[in-house]
Amino acid sequence: MTVPDDWDLREEVPEYETPWYDGGYDLLEQPDGTEKRYYWADLPPAVVVVARIDAGVLAEATGDGAVDGGADGDHLLFVEQFRPTIRETHLELPAGIVEDGESYTTAAARELEEETGFRPSSTVLLQEFAVATGVLRHDRGVVYAEGLEPGRRELDSNEFLSVTTVPIDAALGRAREQPANDSTLTALLLAKEDGLL
Secondary structure (H helix, E strand, C coil): CCCCCCCEEEEEEEEEECCCCEEEEEEEECCCCCEEEEEEEECCCEEEEEEEECHHHHHHHHCCCCCCCCCCCCEEEEEEEEECCCCEEEEECCEEECCCCCCHHHHHHHHHHHHHCEECCEEEEEEEEECCCCCEECEEEEEEEECCEECCCCCCCCCCEEEEEEEHHHHHHHHHCCCCCHHHHHHHHHHHHCCCC
16 A cells, blocks of 8 residues: 555554454554544455356256246345344345455355355356445456356354345346345346346
8 A cells, every 4th residue: 555645644543453454553644644543443354255056957956947037047146144234134145254365256156155055167256346435345257157066065153144046137236126235236236237137
């Protein structure tokens, strides 16, 4: 991170650490000569996975093909989970933290299998971007995954989620229903813009 020449970083002050993120502030001299504290939370990078699953693989994996919207055509994998921070249950794309040494695509394949029990044969990074730049030091990658095959599901100790699917042509509309969330909407819009949905 660099500071432009007309700004002066006087002090970076970490105030607290948690298992999830660190928080603090930077004391900066602004271009007009005044000083101000800019507060931040520093989070590790994360990945969101737009995972396309073939209807045949899906029907075989579920045993009866009973999925949201029927088994015709390809679907996207979603997870539904309660988010204690905001006290709401959200329908979301699979996502998670990028571990040290992982690329976004490697993290996407790992998170997808851990959360849904499906592993991809192909992944591609659609976009990397900074999130909520007014308060966060946090980067996110959106990865498109396909060629899904049954794998091994291994949920973390704080993951209580159910796997569901949505037909591709209904995914964006479903994601816009309240409660909606930024990571799912952004990822679907990027995939749609790239002609993948």
